[in-house]
Amino acid sequence: MLEDIAGDIRKxxxxxxxxxxLKFDCGDDGVxxxxxxxxATDDQSTDCTLRLSTDNLKKLxxxxxxxxxxxxxxxxxISGDMAVAMKLGKLIG
Incomplete structure (x- = not known):
């Protein structure tokens, strides 16, 4: 399921x-x-992590x-570098 979302993000x-x-951490669903x-959907350390449900990620x-x-x-x-999270806001806003 997250692979489909990752594909949409790539597009x-x-x-x-x-x-x-930046990491979208959707708990048991993956990252x-x-x-x-x-x-990518392979876990790694990032500058900033956003923890949210898969449903909220789709809505976001x-x-x-x-x-x-x-x-x-x-x-x-949100944990980590808040400036990175702010860049995401401009990207999807």
Whole structure:
């Protein structure tokens, strides 16, 4: 399931730059890693980690979930470099 989402992210990043590394940690469902424009589902350490459910990840990527609201409501937990998380907001916003 996450491989499909990772494929959609790859398409969405086409022609866009994302500097740094970010992990979407969906718990038992797995992880998606953005690393300097590359997308993978193999776990590795990153500059920033976003912990969220797979459903909330889908909503976030579709623009149906406001990142700031989600963080304030506890739907997304961020650890690591907050500046990297802010770059994601510009990318999907």
């Amino acid at each position: 969405g990043l086409d022609g866009k730059r994302f500097d740094g590394s 998606i890693i953005l690393d300097n424009g590359h997308v 990527l579709r623009g149906q979930l406001n990142p700031m609201t989600a963080v304030m409501m506890g739907k997304i937990k």
